[in-house]
Amino acid sequence: MRVVGQRGAEAADLAFIRERRVGRLATADAEGRPSVVPVVYALTELGGEPVVVTAIDEKPKGDPRNLRRVRNIRHRPEIALVVDDYRENWAELAWVIVRGSANLLEPGDPGHDETVAALRLKYPQYTHMRLEALPAIVIRDVVTSSWRGSDGDGKQPPARPGREELSTLIQGRRSVRAFDTRSVPRAVIEGAIAAAGWAPSPHGRQPWRFVVVESQARRDALADAMAETWRTQLRLDGQDEEIVAARLAKSRNRLQRAPVLIVPCLYLQGLDTYPDADRQQAEETMAIQSLGAAVQNLLLSLYAAGVDGGWMCAPLFCPEVVQEALGLDATLNPHALIAVGYAASDPVRRPRLALDALIVDWL
Ligand SMILES: Cc1cc2nc3c(=O)[nH]c(=O)nc-3n(C[C@H](O)[C@H](O)[C@H](O)COP(=O)(O)O)c2cc1C
Structure with missing residues (x-):
């Protein structure tokens, strides 16, 4: 096991967050009161730099700009985003914290189109949401810190999620x-x-x-x-x-x-x-x-x-x-x-060949 200290955006940390699908975004208001919300996000590049983007989804009522996280980043752009894996085998626990500076991208702003495209590529659920008409949050100046239980000994590749x-x-x-x-x-x-x-x-x-x-x-x-x-x-x-x-x-x-x-x-x-x-x-x-x-x-x-x-x-x-x-x-x-x-009833499963019948040679 090893602890990795804070540094720039490490490629392994970026790969980790690219492969996960949900994170917790922490912001704080002008008085420093914290707020944390789960968010879906995409990792992309703007101006050759890695950025993390997250959408402000359509809300049933009200201006999305009134959301607490949006109000908070207007006062304090500093944010943290935690993306983590929990496993009962604690040797496989892992997390990455992204710190950076968040701001709101309005439709028409440079980078807004790329943001929408990156989110849609990762989450097909966004295909029919009017993301192009909504602001999005972009996190720049990304710095990561991380901790992984099992990637330190070099014997086994780190497990992928799922x-x-x-x-x-x-x-x-x-x-x-x-x-x-x-x-x-x-x-x-x-x-x-x-x-x-x-x-x-x-x-x-x-x-x-x-x-x-x-x-x-x-x-x-x-x-x-x-x-x-x-x-x-x-x-x-x-x-x-x-x-x-x-x-x-x-x-x-x-x-x-x-x-x-x-x-x-x-x-x-x-x-x-x-x-x-x-x-x-x-x-x-x-x-x-x-x-x-x-x-x-x-x-x-x-x-x-x-x-x-x-x-x-x-x-x-x-x-x-x-x-x-x-x-x-x-x-x-x-x-x-x-x-x-939806299945009308559970079908009978066909049996499968044993592994040693599938592997005919291991040369
Ligand atoms: C290329 C291909 C064609 C298939 N065509 C049929 C078909 O025409 N009718 C059918 O009932 N099942 C069809 N199957 C499903 C197979 O019968 C089924 O995958 C196989 O019996 C294994 O069962 P399982 O899919 O429940 O694991 C096809 C499967 C493949 C890969």
């Missing part, structure tokens, strides 16, 4: 195929698609886009159009008419009953082009691999929000039909359908 929760989410996510009738909040869908956006991708080009299908009419149209194609394909396979009808009814039911469908589409426009077919094929394969990573982020984000998803591959077998039913641009190649909603 390590325990991550395995709960990874192992808890399940494919759900029947949903109840509750609708899914828009913010959950937006958060999941924002999470998909953080997936690794070839050249960082994010070769995928998402179409959200919520309207009943569109879901019905999609279900009908896909059912027709599937009927033809099942007949081609020589399937019994009764079985064909049962499978179609089940699939149609799934699309019509899920409150939301998300259609991940491969979008190859921004990728590199090659003169030879082999490399071109590899480029496309990379894009498809990356689409899978994006979908997994999406599913985990939904699950973390208490919502479930069910991956359906059907659009792969009739991309043009899906394009037509949804009126999609030809550059969007539908690769899957994710039915999204």
Whole structure:
């Protein structure tokens, strides 16, 4: 364990606060009376210097400039922001204190646009809030001090936040195929698609886009159009008419009953082009691999929000039909359908291979 004294803004401290999502902002009024509030914040740069920014959210009533923290920083710009991790294993406790000078950025002030962009990038919840019309707090002249329990011995990398929760989410996510009738909040869908956006991708080009299908009419149209194609394909396979009808009814039911469908589409426009077919094929394969990573982020984000998803591959077998039913641009190649909603019941989980079956060699 070690204590780190106060210094300029250390890169490790900045990385720590960049990865966390909430801090406690301390301000004081003209008489020195302290006030502390939890805040969401983003770390960004203005004029080449690290700054911490936090929004003044829309309040139900009153001028946001009357908030205590805003009044306080007018009198005393000096603030402190604490960002910390608590773990029952005290060797993993950690905190960073940011001290700096805060001031209010009004819409139109230099740096206000960058502030809004940084906050929206970190918190998709801000996408539809009128942040551009509201003042924000910017903390400059950032100095950090910190304490970390486990990074001093050099044997193990410092744990990232949410390590325990991550395995709960990874192992808890399940494919759900029947949903109840509750609708899914828009913010959950937006958060999941924002999470998909953080997936690794070839050249960082994010070769995928998402179409959200919520309207009943569109879901019905999609279900009908896909059912027709599937009927033809099942007949081609020589399937019994009764079985064909049962499978179609089940699939149609799934699309019509899920409150939301998300259609991940491969979008190859921004990728590199090659003169030879082999490399071109590899480029496309990379894009498809990356689409899978994006979908997994999406599913985990939904699950973390208490919502479930069910991956359906059907659009792969009739991309043009899906394009037509949804009126999609030809550059969007539908690769899957994710039915999204609240599970009607807990599905049975498929068992997984043991670790020694997954690792075939460790050379
Ligand atoms: C590319 C892909 C396509 C899938 N397509 C379907 C599908 O068409 N219908 C379906 O019921 N499940 C589909 N699944 C879900 C798998 O059946 C499911 O992930 C697997 O059985 C493991 O179960 P779990 O997701 O609950 O852990 C698909 C999964 C993937 C990755």
